[in-house]
Amino acid sequence: MRIHPKRITQRIIIILILFIAGHIFIKWNNISSENTAPYFKQLSGLRASQTVFIPTTIGITSSNITSVENGSAKIKHKILWPDKHYFNNDRIINQLNFKPNMSQSNSQVPLKTILLVTSRGHWNTQTFGQQTFLDQKCLVNTCALTKSREVISTADAVIIHQSSKIHWTKRPRDQIWILYMLESPENTVSLKPFGNVFNWTATYRHDSDIVTPYEKFVPYDENVKFLPQNKNYAVGKTKMVAWFASNCKTKNRRKEYALELAKYIHVDIYGHCGNLKCPKKDKDCLDVLNTDYKFYLSFENSNCRDYITEKFFINGLQHDVIPIVMGAAPEDYARAAPPHSFIHVDEFDSPEELAQYLHKLDKNDDLYNDYFRWKNTGTFINTYFWCRVCALLHETSRESQSYRDLEKWWRGDGVCIGKDNWRRKRRKSKYIVEDFLN
Ligand SMILES: *[C@@H]1O[C@H](CO)[C@@H](O)[C@H](O)[C@H]1NC(C)=O
Numbered sequence: 001m002r003i004h005p006k007r008i009t010q011r012i013i014i015i016l017i018l019f020i021a022g023h024i025f026i027k028w029n030n031i032s033s034e035n036t037a038p039y040f041k042q043l044s045g046l047r048a049s050q051t052v053f054i055p056t057t058i059g060i061t062s063s064n065i066t067s068v069e070n071g072s073a074k075i076k077h078k079i080l081w082p083d084k085h086y087f088n089n090d091r092i093i094n095q096l097n098f099k100p101n102m103s104q105s106n107s108q109v110p111l112k113t114i115l116l117v118t119s120r121g122h123w124n125t126q127t128f129g130q131q132t133f134l135d136q137k138c139l140v141n142t143c144a145l146t147k148s149r150e151v152i153s154t155a156d157a158v159i160i161h162q163s164s165k166i167h168w169t170k171r172p173r174d175q176i177w178i179l180y181m182l183e184s185p186e187n188t189v190s191l192k193p194f195g196n197v198f199n200w201t202a203t204y205r206h207d208s209d210i211v212t213p214y215e216k217f218v219p220y221d222e223n224v225k226f227l228p229q230n231k232n233y234a235v236g237k238t239k240m241v242a243w244f245a246s247n248c249k250t251k252n253r254r255k256e257y258a259l260e261l262a263k264y265i266h267v268d269i270y271g272h273c274g275n276l277k278c279p280k281k282d283k284d285c286l287d288v289l290n291t292d293y294k295f296y297l298s299f300e301n302s303n304c305r306d307y308i309t310e311k312f313f314i315n316g317l318q319h320d321v322i323p324i325v326m327g328a329a330p331e332d333y334a335r336a337a338p339p340h341s342f343i344h345v346d347e348f349d350s351p352e353e354l355a356q357y358l359h360k361l362d363k364n365d366d367l368y369n370d371y372f373r374w375k376n377t378g379t380f381i382n383t384y385f386w387c388r389v390c391a392l393l394h395e396t397s398r399e400s401q402s403y404r405d406l407e408k409w410w411r412g413d414g415v416c417i418g419k420d421n422w423r424r425k426r427r428k429s430k431y432i433v434e435d436f437l438n
């Protein structure tokens, strides 16, 4: 499971405390003015997953988040929705900065009701009504969350997460149905029973309408990819590879890979798949990645497009260790990760070759430290999913849209590759959601 209730509670408490503290430092006015920093920047350090509070603004400007060459002119284009011309952009920053043209102030705009429907999924919030939007200081906060199914014929939006059955009768013409997915296609329900009901998608896939990555790295300055580091990340480390896993039988056969790798380099396996212990509730367990180990196996349970979880973003990148990744395709990691921050298993023909490379890095501190030069060049931001949903529900200029065959988009050929290697799987479809629009 991705987020434990305990962690959510901890996060909310930390966010609230830091938020109040932040208020003392930050002059909070005029948030919708074009010239001020994006409103969420001040909050960017306020993550439970982060130890450092960064109250100052970070170096992305809302004015030119997406600028593209068009002929000779560089045009500014603030895109909110998937568009094949901006395939690599997840539009999250644009959406966070988006304020629809509402003539009234927040307090006069009628609330948009959002119905949450799930049978076994989790929601990334524990408060309902308007509270979530107020707590998170959303730029647009005129929405209310509810789990009461009786509003189904009046709600402005219906979000469906891991639910296979839903009965509805009268669907209002302008009601938006949103598909919400956090787990990989190998662990989610079939979408076939739903037919063409969905208008928007909200998943970790970067061609979703509202992209919901596990974490998002944002550079402070687009032009500064690397910084000199004042430490040697190899010093004091006596162990080679660590792996933490509880689920040993997965389609991508990550355990078999790890065991094969262990024939050529020392691999310590914690959890059910090995004989070292690290209780899940012991948060300090992963500290050994900072001090003892040179490499960490950031192996997902599924090899699927864009499927990159906290195993990479938190356990890997947010420790002083080189993550060795298996899961999404190499280009997906490259799009989501800081430059030169990981090793993908598909860079090597076999676990044996990977081990040879790791031995080479072990013997050469300069090569090893090259994987850490991105540190301090950016931060992991809170992507404020609910704030973005709310703002976009108030956007009236988008033409109506709905998807067909989302099952094929979500789970079709080439999305997940089982135990195969991404190098042997050339992308067949354009993998862009426009192919599935009605
Ligand atoms: C944003 O605009 C500034 C000034 O026009 C420019 O120097 C910078 O490269 C732009 N950044 C991006 C990411 O396009």
Ligand SMILES: *[C@@H]1O[C@H](CO)[C@@H](O)[C@H](O)[C@H]1NC(C)=O
Residues within 6 Å of the ligand: 070, 071, 085
């Ligand atoms: C580029 O400019 C042309 C003409 O102004 C316009 O039709 C086209 O849509 C633009 N392309 C993009 C990607 O914005």
Ligand SMILES: *[C@@H]1O[C@H](CO)[C@@H](O)[C@H](O)[C@H]1NC(C)=O
Residues within 6 Å of the ligand: 101, 102, 103
């Ligand atoms: C916003 O809406 C008002 C009233 O509908 C209109 O007069 C104004 O031109 C709009 N502004 C923009 C930037 O679209």
Ligand SMILES: *[C@@H]1O[C@H](CO)[C@@H](O)[C@H](O)[C@H]1NC(C)=O
Residues within 6 Å of the ligand: 173, 174, 175, 176, 177, 196, 197, 198, 199, 399, 400, 401, 402, 403
């Ligand atoms: C949402 O999808 C439904 C079903 O396909 C469609 O009838 C409706 O027009 C769409 N609404 C909007 C606002 O996009």
